[in-house]
Amino acid sequence: MNKTxxxxxxxxxxxxxxxxxxxxxxxxxxxLPDREVPRHDRxxxxxxxxxxxxxxxxxxxxxxxxxxxxxKEQPVVTQQTETHETPLPEPQNVEQENTPQxxxxxxxxxxxxxxxxxxxxxxxxEQLHVSSSEEPLLASSEAxxxxxxxxxxxxxxxxxxxxxxSPEKQALVDIFLAEEVLQVAYEMHEQTEPLxxxxxxxxxxxxxxxxxxxxx
Amino acid sequence: MNxxxxxxxxxxxxxxxxxxxxxxxWVVQSYQRLVFSLALKMLCxxxxxxDIVQETFIxxxxxxxSYEPGRPFITWLYTIATRLCLDRLKGMKxxxxxxxxxxxxxxxxxxSSEGRAIENREWVAIVRMLAAELSTKQRLVFTLCHLEELSxxxxxxxxxxxxxxxxxxxxxxxxxxxxxxxxxxxx
Numbered sequence: 001m002n003k004t005x006x007x008x009x010x011x012x013x014x015x016x017x018x019x020x021x022x023x024x025x026x027x028x029x030x031x032l033p034d035r036e037v038p039r040h041d042r043x044x045x046x047x048x049x050x051x052x053x054x055x056x057x058x059x060x061x062x063x064x065x066x067x068x069x070x071x072k073e074q075p076v077v078t079q080q081t082e083t084h085e086t087p088l089p090e091p092q093n094v095e096q097e098n099t100p101q102x103x104x105x106x107x108x109x110x111x112x113x114x115x116x117x118x119x120x121x122x123x124x125x126e127q128l129h130v131s132s133s134e135e136p137l138l139a140s141s142e143a144x145x146x147x148x149x150x151x152x153x154x155x156x157x158x159x160x161x162x163x164x165x166s167p168e169k170q171a172l173v174d175i176f177l178a179e180e181v182l183q184v185a186y187e188m189h190e191q192t193e194p195l196x197x198x199x200x201x202x203x204x205x206x207x208x209x210x211x212x213x214x215x216x
Numbered sequence: 217m218n219x220x221x222x223x224x225x226x227x228x229x230x231x232x233x234x235x236x237x238x239x240x241x242w243v244v245q246s247y248q249r250l251v252f253s254l255a256l257k258m259l260c261x262x263x264x265x266x267d268i269v270q271e272t273f274i275x276x277x278x279x280x281x282s283y284e285p286g287r288p289f290i291t292w293l294y295t296i297a298t299r300l301c302l303d304r305l306k307g308m309k310x311x312x313x314x315x316x317x318x319x320x321x322x323x324x325x326x327x328s329s330e331g332r333a334i335e336n337r338e339w340v341a342i343v344r345m346l347a348a349e350l351s352t353k354q355r356l357v358f359t360l361c362h363l364e365e366l367s368x369x370x371x372x373x374x375x376x377x378x379x380x381x382x383x384x385x386x387x388x389x390x391x392x393x394x395x396x397x398x399x400x401x402x403x
Binding site: 006015028032 | 237241252253256257266269270277339390394397398402
């Protein structure tokens with residue numbers, strides 16, 4: 001190895017010594033600036049904030065969308081039924097006020113001021129007709145029944161065209177109407193009891209027990 | 217550097233990234249000599265070199281969040297120090313050997329080669345004598361490859377040069393220094 005190569009080899013890998021390394025360390029440490037949150041943490045913070053914000057916004061948007069597109073609540077039937085052109089038959093006597101027609105009229109009038117549905121009225125009327133067919137004294141004359149729809153039927157038909165109310169309100173209405181029907185039937189039974197007793201006397205038979213009449 | 221040391225260093229650097237100054241003190245104490253060595257061989261000035269060391273570690277502290285844990289820390293540290301040295305060299309006058317530098321080189325060359333540590337003033341004189349005719353790139357590559365004994369790939373990462381540029385700059389630098397030594401009477 002010649003001298004030049006020897007000199008170059010001796011310079012390899014040698015490191016100078018810092019004579020006051022502790023002082024230099026202190027100098028460096030004291031000159032370090034205060035670091036805030038590292039940039040990548042700030043990025044994460046911003047990213048997390050954006051994520052949370054967008055998530056909340058998405059949830060709100062979905063909620064708003066669902067609210068806007070919710071199934072529309074069935075409007076309550078409040079429309080007034082049209083005035084009956086055909087007057088209801090005049091009662092033949094006091095007891096006839098509780099005939100099925102009277103009850104129909106009662107319900108039709110009631111439907112003008114309360115939330116009545118087609119199904120309820122229809123069911124009540126049918127029940128009354130069934131009970132009236134079983135009870136001759138309560139039945140109206142067959143002549144009064146013609147092919148033209150009765151006012152209640154027309155009201156029913158009109159109500160058929162109207163949307164029904166929500167199931168919850170429907171249930172409340174059903175309960176209310178059921179009570180009303182029961183009350184009417186009970187009153188009707190009380191009022192016809194003397195007449196039924198008189199007819200039974202004339203026919204020479206015994207009067208039926210009241211629980212047989214109020215069977216519905 | 218063995219695996220355990222690498223794990224330790226990695227953990228310390230993570231703590232530094234979280235703003236732990238005590239951990240960073242360990243980094244400074246461990247690597248300040250390395251940075252000082254590079255700076256002194258590049259700048260040939262002790263005080264300037266200490267300034268470079270200080271500035272380098274401030275930069276490291278400020279940019280620790282951009283440090284990728286998978287990358288060797290030393291390479292990243294050398295990169296910062298190298299850029300600072302090159303910036304400082306732009307504002308400095310060209311290296312001109314002093315009269316006493318030649319005698320210092322002769323003293324070094326004539327001394328026994330085994331077990332002799334080179335003093336800082338000797339380093340300054342020797343580099344001034346040998347690297348006076350080198351360009352900045354040649355001097356940088358020679359310092360990193362030859363004096364600091366970094367691998368060619370490390371030098372490529374630090375300097376941004378490709379392998380061919382590193383190889384050619386190193387070859388030219390060695391040839392220039394040999395000619396210089398021959399001119400000084402060393403065969």
